[in-house]
Amino acid sequence: MRFLSSILLIFTALLATAARGASPIETSRHYLSGTDKDSDVRWDFMCTSGRNSGKWTKIKVPSCWETQGFGTYYYGWEEPENSTETGHYRHRFRAAKEWRGKSVSIVFEGSMTDTEVRINGKKAGATHEGGFYRFSYDISGLLDYGKTNTLEVSVKKCPANPSVYRAERQTDFWMFGGIYRPVYIEVKPTAHIESIAVDARADGSLSVRPYVNGCDDGQVSVYVESIDGKRISDTATGPTDSTISLRVPSASPWSQENPTLYRVVAELGKDGRTLHRVSEKTGFRTIEYRESDGFYLNGERIIFKGVNRHCFWPESGRTLSRRISLDDALLIKEMNMNAVRMSHYPPDKEFLEICDSVGLLVIDELCGWQKKYDTPTARRLARAVVERDRNHPSVIMWANGNEGGWNTDADADYAVYDLQKRPVIHPWERFNGTDTKHYPDYNYVVNSSIYDYDIYFPTEFMHGNFDGGAAASLSDFWEAMMKHRAPAGGFLWALLDEGLVRNDHHDSIDCRGSLAPDGIVGPYREKEASFYAIRDIWSPVKIASRKASDRLAVENHFMFTDLAQCRFTYRLTDLSMRPDGHFEEKTAYEGTAAAPSTKPGECRIIDLGLPSDWHKHDVLHLDVAGPDGRSIYTFSAPIDNAGHLQRRLGTASHRQAISLSEDSAHVYIRQGECTYTFDKATAMLAGVQTANGTISLCGGPAVATSANTPKGLNHYKSGDSYIVEPQFEEGQWLRWVFSPDEHPRLDYTFSVEGETDYIGIGFDYPEEKIEGMEWIGRGPYRVWKNRMEGTGFGCHSKRYNNTVTGESWDYPEFKGYHADCRAVTVNTAEGDISLIPSRPGLFFQMLNPQRAKADNNAGTYPSAPGTSIGFMHAIPPIGTRFQKPEQLGPAGQKNMQLNWTPISGSIHFIFHSK
Secondary structure (H helix, E strand, O other): OHHHHHHHHHHHHHHHHHHHOOOOOEOEEEEOOOOOOOOOOEEEEEEOOOEOEOOOEEEEOOOOHHHHOOEOOEEHHHOOOOOOOEEEEEEEEEEOHHHOOOEEEEEEOOEEOEEEEEEOOEEOOOOEOOOOOOEEEEOHHHOOEOOEEEEEEEEEOOOOOHHHHHHHOOOOOEEOOEEOOOEEEEEEOOOEEEEEEEEEOOOOEEEEEEEEEOOOOOEEEEEEEEOOOOEOOOOEEEEOOOOEEEEOOOOOEOOOOOOOOEEEEEEEEEOOEEEEEEEEEEOEOOEEEEOOOEEEEOOEEOOEEEEEOOOOEOOOEOOOOHHHHHHHHHHHHHOOOOEEEOOOOOOOHHHHHHHHHHOOEEEEEOOOOOOOOOHHHHHHHHHHHHHHHOOOOOEEEEEOOOOOOOOHHHOOHHHHHOOOOOOEEOOOOEEOOEEOOOOOOHHHHHHHHHHOOOEEOOOOEOOOOOOOOOOOOHHHHHHHHOOOOOEOEEEEOOOEOOOEEEOOOOOEEEOOOOOOOOOOEOOOOOEOHHHHHHHHHOOOEEEOOOOOOOEEEEEEOOOOOOHHHOEEEEEEEEEEEOOOOOEEEEEEEEEEEOOOOOOOOOEEEEEOOOOOOHHHOOEEEEEEEOOOOOEEEEEEEEOOOOOHHHHHHHEOOOOOOEEEEEOOOEEEEEEOOEEEEEEOOOOOEEEEEEOOEEEOOEEEEEEOOOOOOOOEEEEEEEOOEEEEEEEOOOOEEEEEEEOOOEOOEEEEEEOOOOEEOOEEEEEEOOHHHEEEEEEEEEEOOOEEOOEOOOOEEEEEEEEOOOOOEOOEOOOOOOOEEEOOOOEEEEEEOOEEEEEEEOOOOOEEEEOOOOOOOOOOOOOOOOOOOOOOEEEEEEOOOOOOOOOOHHHHOHHHOOEEOHHHOOEEEEEEEEEEEO
16 A cells, blocks of 8 residues: 555646746646546537538547547558548637747647648648657647637648558557547747757666757756655756766665655756756666676566556547556556556556656567558657657666567667667567567477577567466466576566457447457456456465465565565464354454565575464465565465364264165265265266255266276165265276264275376266355365466365456356365255365365356366366466467476376365255
């Protein structure tokens, strides 16, 4: 909370400063549009084709006109014939008398795509081409000062320049039209500083290059302030065409772990008068590219733990708000990521400001999805990107297009306008000493680690289509990537499912089939299982042991932070099951532990200081908070792994009378108030009768990996117990035990030879009668063999849903495998069913996930058992949109039972009347 509060405080201060207005020697800004998607500023508008076309009406600005009910929706290369609409805008505004004699510009933060601007009927300049870039016109000579002026804007959704069309519109993302980012007037003195380029280094050295208009013989003075306005440096002065240098010894270095910001102030003066003042927020940090080694921040190696992000919101397309940008940045930080790639175009400027403030490393990118701009366009737009974004400390690298969409004629231009000379990359290509190959197989990573010398960091990998990719096999990949001689991490694809609310289709959410449900979070930022798994895998604090202990080995994976700056909080909890089958977890002790000084890269033992009887409790929970108070890692583990908990839960509270009867077709066992019916023909459980009716559990036990059918059913009495045994050929043994002192128990043994997707035992139960589940184990999210991370041990519950990851977003998904299940109660319309396995480490199968309607990928829908519920000893892995699981590393392989060792276990059953 302290972290979020500090960020909100910064932005509140900025808004307050803006509200006070600018002094006469500062630039003033006057919005003609709203500032974001939530503003309700409306202009006159007419769309030439598609929905609501051919008539003048009103539209919110900024907005994508499709989301406002105009024109035609389409996705990337799917452009329909009638989508070449033009939007005509008209807006009237008053130009203040005080603006006369000053430099007045109209600025568009972003408009899709070809944009022609007229003021009072006269063109402001050449038609702008390029949908993702800031552009402006000097309109000083076109205004009627002190009067109402007319702004007319024509925006063509389909660009006339074929290279712009190919670079921006033949793509794998939604297409929009309109003025989708804010529009405003900027007023400056005639002699003014147009912009400054800043290079602030970690050692406190500062260089500033001013770009001045209207005053060649003046001087520019530069000094540095803290964010709260206190001057912390001397003043350095130089000619208007010079680079001005000074030192700020007291400046704290900026990093993603300590994003300290300052304000660089530049003043244009002449003859003792200050003519104009500008300022830029920035941070003091040093980025280094070391050939065949890596990237370094302030002298420490950078390992990118990154993700690709598009600017997108389901109801407003590419028109966002500062709140959305902040929430996205905080989501990225919550996953313990430190970097974000601005695929496949530069973002809203607010997002970069937030990255500066919260501490995220940014790859800023020129559009060009797979085709490039022509050379004049590429060079003009590359300059626009650099001039807007060059002073952000978060921006550490430029990407000149994507996957072939780079015009190499523009590669050298970035350094012309960037005083810091940041590296330039071609995402996907081996270029400039880097290998950024997209979607490598595991074997590619291993071979690169053995043989290659280029800096390795895939700018897209682990494609997160539906429930695949993202965290699945990330642990294996990461381990292999860190063995590279020049590692730099990587960027997952992608942050969010781009599901668009279609107001032409009853407000349904459209992810365009399998093309856009690629996210770690949903359209409204609903967290998938991979979100929490990534958080674990990329945590800067690691506990290697999976076992509970009062002394734990803790590894420091920060870049700069000592673990002594973190806060460790523990809880000891007790587990129980009530007679009605509901589970409870109660906190017995809680406390904090002081971590010893542990530098980055070190491992130390932390003594939690648990009470002497800690081992008598059931679960150890440990939460680690970073220096900013934000939780960065959670550890939870059962204290007992010897089965004592299961035996305690499986013991009957009182002795129960048992009797057996049969007819020609069935065997009946009555224990307490329940009667268990076995079919002699199938040797399977056929149903259970309780005091209140039938519970339809049947069709089992079925061995998930075997087609071996029983050849008969045997039953007999053994002491006070009754035994029911299906008869099999060799290699399989099942036995039901009904004993007065315990709940009914199923014992099983079977063998598995060769590779298999899953290993286990299960039953059938009607899905339509299942209402929910409660369990003791890891949860609440399901797991796959190659995505075990991201769950916590304890009591969990969830209600039934039929969520299909990437097509619906009611998370966590109900169906699937649940790890280390020690006991489970299935809530049904007929009565609850509790199942308690005898051994730890099993996976409870709750139904089989439904396949996405649009899922035609080989890797994102693993095969499933034919049973409804059961316990699995091994489960399948999941792949990605482009890769089968076995291409993703060791955990992606099929299951092989060790040395053909027989699989054995027991399960207690308790049936609760409704």
